[in-house]
Amino acid sequence: MTGSPTSVVAIFGGRSEIGLEIATRLAAGNVVVLASRPGGELPDVPDAEKVLHVDFDADDVGSHAAVVKAIEADAGPIDIAVLTFGVLGNQRLAEADPAEVVRIVHTDFTAQASLLTVLANQMRERRTGTLVAFSSVAGQRVRRPNYVYGSAKAGLDGFASGLADALHGSGVDLVIARPGFVIGRMTEGMSPAPFSSTPGQVAEAVVRRITDGGPVELWIPWQLRAMFFVARFVPRAIWRRMPR
Numbered sequence: 001m002t003g004s005p006t007s008v009v010a011i012f013g014g015r016s017e018i019g020l021e022i023a024t025r026l027a028a029g030n031v032v033v034l035a036s037r038p039g040g041e042l043p044d045v046p047d048a049e050k051v052l053h054v055d056f057d058a059d060d061v062g063s064h065a066a067v068v069k070a071i072e073a074d075a076g077p078i079d080i081a082v083l084t085f086g087v088l089g090n091q092r093l094a095e096a097d098p099a100e101v102v103r104i105v106h107t108d109f110t111a112q113a114s115l116l117t118v119l120a121n122q123m124r125e126r127r128t129g130t131l132v133a134f135s136s137v138a139g140q141r142v143r144r145p146n147y148v149y150g151s152a153k154a155g156l157d158g159f160a161s162g163l164a165d166a167l168h169g170s171g172v173d174l175v176i177a178r179p180g181f182v183i184g185r186m187t188e189g190m191s192p193a194p195f196s197s198t199p200g201q202v203a204e205a206v207v208r209r210i211t212d213g214g215p216v217e218l219w220i221p222w223q224l225r226a227m228f229f230v231a232r233f234v235p236r237a238i239w240r241r242m243p244r
Contacts, residue, residue: 013085021203108152127171
């Protein structure tokens with residue numbers, strides 16, 4: 001979907017490392033929309049035909065439809081929408097404070113489901129478009145050290161899987177990206193897990209799937225698919241001691 005004719009690529013979470021890496025790889029000849037919270041540095045995307053910066057607060061779910069409408073009024077119909085916003089949250093705090101649980105689940109599940117629905121409805125009406133939802137291997141079998149984040153991702157994964165089935169035959173392609181541990185700002189100070197990736201490696205895999213097609217689920221890297229197939233059979237007494 002790069003090249004002619006011009007496509008509109010919208011990154012919701014427009015300052016995220018993965019989002020910017022994806023935008024850079026899809027930029028050539030296209031309009032790139034970076035939707036993010038107001039304030040802070042506005043990143044550039046080299047080679048884009050045009051770059052638009054849009055104020056976007058993912059947690060304000062009531063604004064999602066208006067933000068999408070404003071983007072399309074300015075840039076044209078969105079061809080590719082990538083949702084890269086999210087929080088890891090504070091697991092220790094969440095176990096003591098339900099407000100932290102709600103904060104994590106709201107951003108990582110509720111806000112994602114809301115925006116995916118708005119975008120899917122727009123694209124389904126036009127019978128074309130690509131959506132990318134970022135799940136995580138953390139949601140495939142939730143682990144004790146990050147069960148709040150993991151459960152939010154499990155909910156998102158289930159929602160996106162159902163939405164992908166609902167969109168089947170509509171002309172809209174929904175990709176569920178399931179990366180493992182990503183080495184970047186979000187995980188700074190944490191020890192990398194096996195089969196870790198960089199934002200660039202995740203972006204490369206996502207863009208390849210967008211351009212070449214493939215199954216709904218995209219494991220990054222692919223070896224994690226086998227690992228988590230086996231993980232479902234690990235006894236609970238062992239699984240509860242697994243690290244993040």
